Amino acid sequence: MRAKVVRPISDLARKDGLKIDTGQILMIISAVILFITVALPMVMIIYNVFFYKGTFDWRLFAEILTHPDNLMAMWNTIKIAFLVTVFGTITGLFFAWLIARSDIPLKGLMKSLFTIPYMFPPFIGAMAWGLLLAPRSGYINKLYMALTGGNQPLFNINSVAGIIFVELCYYFPFVFIQVASALERMDPTLEESARIAGAGQLTVIRKITLPLVVPAIAAGAMLILISTLSHFGVPAILGFSNNIFTLPTKIYELIYKSAGSFEGIRQGASLSILLVLVVVLALALQRRILRAGRYDIIRGKSMRPMLIKLRHFKIPMLLVCLLFIAVIVLLPLVIIFLVGFLKAYGLPLKLEYMTVKNYQHVLFISKMARDAMKNSVVLSISAAIITMFVGTMIAYVIVKINPKGKGILEVLGLLPYSIPGIVLAVGVILTWSGSFKINLYNTFWIILIAYIARYMAFSLKSASASLEQVHNSLEEAARSCGASHFESLLDITLPLIRPGMIAGFFLIFLPAMRELTTSILLYGPFTRTLGVAIYAIKEEGNMVQASALSGIAILIIILGEMALRLVTRERRGK
Amino acid sequence: MADIKLENITVAYGEKTVIDDFSLQVRDGECFAILGPSPCGKTTVLRAIAGFVKPQRGEVWIGSNLVSSKEKRIFIPPEKRNVAVVFQDYAVWPHMTVEENVYYPLKKRKVSKGESKKLVQEALTQVRMDGYAKRLPYQLSGGQQQRVALARSLVASNDLILLDEPLCNLDANLREEMRFEIKRLQEKTGVTIIYVSHDQDVALSIANRMAVLDRHGRIRQLGEPEELFKNPVDSYVYRFLGLSNFIPVELVEGKLYVQDETERIPFPYPPPLHLNRKAFFAACRPMNIRLSREGNLKGRLKRVIFLGNIYEYRVQLGKYEIRVQQDAFSASRNGVFKEGEICALTLKDPRYYEDVEEVSS
Numbered sequence: 001m002r003a004k005v006v007r008p009i010s011d012l013a014r015k016d017g018l019k020i021d022t023g024q025i026l027m028i029i030s031a032v033i034l035f036i037t038v039a040l041p042m043v044m045i046i047y048n049v050f051f052y053k054g055t056f057d058w059r060l061f062a063e064i065l066t067h068p069d070n071l072m073a074m075w076n077t078i079k080i081a082f083l084v085t086v087f088g089t090i091t092g093l094f095f096a097w098l099i100a101r102s103d104i105p106l107k108g109l110m111k112s113l114f115t116i117p118y119m120f121p122p123f124i125g126a127m128a129w130g131l132l133l134a135p136r137s138g139y140i141n142k143l144y145m146a147l148t149g150g151n152q153p154l155f156n157i158n159s160v161a162g163i164i165f166v167e168l169c170y171y172f173p174f175v176f177i178q179v180a181s182a183l184e185r186m187d188p189t190l191e192e193s194a195r196i197a198g199a200g201q202l203t204v205i206r207k208i209t210l211p212l213v214v215p216a217i218a219a220g221a222m223l224i225l226i227s228t229l230s231h232f233g234v235p236a237i238l239g240f241s242n243n244i245f246t247l248p249t250k251i252y253e254l255i256y257k258s259a260g261s262f263e264g265i266r267q268g269a270s271l272s273i274l275l276v277l278v279v280v281l282a283l284a285l286q287r288r289i290l291r292a293g294r295y296d297i298i299r300g301k302s303m304r305p306m307l308i309k310l311r312h313f314k315i316p317m318l319l320v321c322l323l324f325i326a327v328i329v330l331l332p333l334v335i336i337f338l339v340g341f342l343k344a345y346g347l348p349l350k351l352e353y354m355t356v357k358n359y360q361h362v363l364f365i366s367k368m369a370r371d372a373m374k375n376s377v378v379l380s381i382s383a384a385i386i387t388m389f390v391g392t393m394i395a396y397v398i399v400k401i402n403p404k405g406k407g408i409l410e411v412l413g414l415l416p417y418s419i420p421g422i423v424l425a426v427g428v429i430l431t432w433s434g435s436f437k438i439n440l441y442n443t444f445w446i447i448l449i450a451y452i453a454r455y456m457a458f459s460l461k462s463a464s465a466s467l468e469q470v471h472n473s474l475e476e477a478a479r480s481c482g483a484s485h486f487e488s489l490l491d492i493t494l495p496l497i498r499p500g501m502i503a504g505f506f507l508i509f510l511p512a513m514r515e516l517t518t519s520i521l522l523y524g525p526f527t528r529t530l531g532v533a534i535y536a537i538k539e540e541g542n543m544v545q546a547s548a549l550s551g552i553a554i555l556i557i558i559l560g561e562m563a564l565r566l567v568t569r570e571r572r573g574k
Numbered sequence: 575m576a577d578i579k580l581e582n583i584t585v586a587y588g589e590k591t592v593i594d595d596f597s598l599q600v601r602d603g604e605c606f607a608i609l610g611p612s613p614c615g616k617t618t619v620l621r622a623i624a625g626f627v628k629p630q631r632g633e634v635w636i637g638s639n640l641v642s643s644k645e646k647r648i649f650i651p652p653e654k655r656n657v658a659v660v661f662q663d664y665a666v667w668p669h670m671t672v673e674e675n676v677y678y679p680l681k682k683r684k685v686s687k688g689e690s691k692k693l694v695q696e697a698l699t700q701v702r703m704d705g706y707a708k709r710l711p712y713q714l715s716g717g718q719q720q721r722v723a724l725a726r727s728l729v730a731s732n733d734l735i736l737l738d739e740p741l742c743n744l745d746a747n748l749r750e751e752m753r754f755e756i757k758r759l760q761e762k763t764g765v766t767i768i769y770v771s772h773d774q775d776v777a778l779s780i781a782n783r784m785a786v787l788d789r790h791g792r793i794r795q796l797g798e799p800e801e802l803f804k805n806p807v808d809s810y811v812y813r814f815l816g817l818s819n820f821i822p823v824e825l826v827e828g829k830l831y832v833q834d835e836t837e838r839i840p841f842p843y844p845p846p847l848h849l850n851r852k853a854f855f856a857a858c859r860p861m862n863i864r865l866s867r868e869g870n871l872k873g874r875l876k877r878v879i880f881l882g883n884i885y886e887y888r889v890q891l892g893k894y895e896i897r898v899q900q901d902a903f904s905a906s907r908n909g910v911f912k913e914g915e916i917c918a919l920t921l922k923d924p925r926y927y928e929d930v931e932e933v934s935s
Contacts, residue, residue, distance in 0.1 A: 019652075471667035476626055477723075479652040480659040481730045484680035487653075491678070495669050 041427025869918025
């Protein structure tokens, strides 16, 4: 111990008081990145709508705002979002309660089956439902007409009700997941005490359980509301043919119709502002609701909740669950794969009409499909890596360095959560098509920038969560052991948050792979993504190849999802 | 080994000034305890020495090196101060084995592999953790993790080790064992230790000298533990260092009486010479009061509480309740008093203070 391991504190010459330290450098870089990727596009939208050739001009905005088509789109948006939220919440709540609190069998299996719609791209689901329930050609409608002998379809999916139904299938898991986990973590003694005090089963549910999960319900419902307000894929696939528009699809149509002219983009930008206003209104509503009730009675620790015996309802309830899963998960999945095997769309689903040609075509022959796959993989991986590192850095600044302006960083970083993808795309076009002497329009880079902005919030949230687990004293201990700030980051903090970063990678990679909303406005002739390619092939009317490519996209996503589960399981095992 | 000098340092977090114009000198090779309620800025003092906060004013000296001075634009970062820190939550790195944890400071100081191995082994032996070199922290108990943190600090610096309430997360038995351990290591290695705590027991038992801080980060008294315990300068220090009774007394015609409107109870002790006023407080620790059958200061015994090694009595004296403690040994020799009995109190040199300051820690 007395050996001379001590290095004298002799370098007084390096008066550190003068130097900018690592923390400040990270802070500045973070602020610059967030400003360029997130703030600038938003500023550009507002500027371009209200300033024309350098002078203030509100006429365009007023004109767009009062146009009956746009008002109709706004009304549709709100109507669809509201109804999906209401029905999605009820559906999610019902199944969450059934799985978390009743003695229904096969819980583990059903829990994972219920989260499948979560990772399934909704626009592919919309396509699948189109294949099943399109008024004339849908297989279910054809079967129905054959059976009844009439020429009235069972259900027309190309309608507002159809859009609501499909969005419901993909958004109810928001409430399901939130509520199921809240129910599982709820302290069972709260309910038991009520039973002991003489309350009946139903009274306990009504007076104790339900009020305690209200915050979880509200959080899930708000997620549904915000997501459906900004949702593009389903109304784009199902609504266009019947002239049903929502704000996001109207923005797309305005820009698409004008073939990407500046005037069209300005109109789209005006509508974007309207859409953002609607979302902001919804967010304000959320704040009010969430403030109303906040309980800490739900513990982080998992406990064994009191299960309610279904008795003779057990089997019927199980059947309801399985049927529901079969309809919303299996049916679309099967139809997509089967149609992918058909020689031509419209042929009966019989083995004699099947071929592997479509899969062969999209995998090996069609340059567009192969380019799209390659683009999506490269884009998703690069966006995931960049966003993961940048998000971790920004989270580090916010959580650990805690500088004065951290509020701004937080707001900017989480803003993309509530900015609809289509609006972000409009902003990115306005920013990167020559306004600042850089023109990235029609290139790979513009999509990458948009993805980074879009998924920054994901990365920020997951990195913040893992960083908060790393106590400050761990890094300080390293400093006092002779490590510089940077070394302590490298030796201590990074290894400790690595599992969180890997999970964060997949949390960006997977949604980026199935992305359609932003890429559809940003793609160029050589930069189609998987989503865009499927959409384009479908618009050409080539349903069989669109289905084949969708099938492949789903396989890639399932593989990625499995990898994510593997990673997170390892982490839990430790 | 190094002596520490803090000269007029001020630290503020935003608007809130935590310590203001604070000065302190710690001698080389000393075990110095900083004692105070939470929060009182004692951890901030430690962090200023370690280099985790930059004082807005004043100078910090470690040995002959000026490590922090806003005025002279000097700030040596923590990694160059050669100061080891043991944190309240141990801060043992969970992804490294015990051995790797202790090796880390040597790695950063580029000590050769061979010598490092020897030093790590030595340090682990000193904290009696030599059998655990390959374990990961989650396989260790809290006390064992604390030992690892201690071993790591021994390796990191033989000048100065700062301990930030390192024992407050441990259970009572372990706490006692560890404070003995720290004292033993300090005597063996001669390293300077600054120990921050709100627990007067630990501080009294291991410190050569100590300082008692108040809520505003001011030093109320500084000196050797026995000196502080015997002669607290004010009621704050008195109350902070242990259980206490404060009996309001008044001076009437050169004699002391317990302040009471209904009864006239003489307080049979000579009045203090240093207080130039009529009413003040007599302070006495429960352990320094003896109960007997005969005496001049009588009260009624309200309650007897058996606490294992001691008996605690609550005695009604006029309108005040006095806390008295009697160790079990003398209780068995002199007999235990019963509730309701009248008994006499004998105070062992009571001290007098003008006021009774609130101490909540």
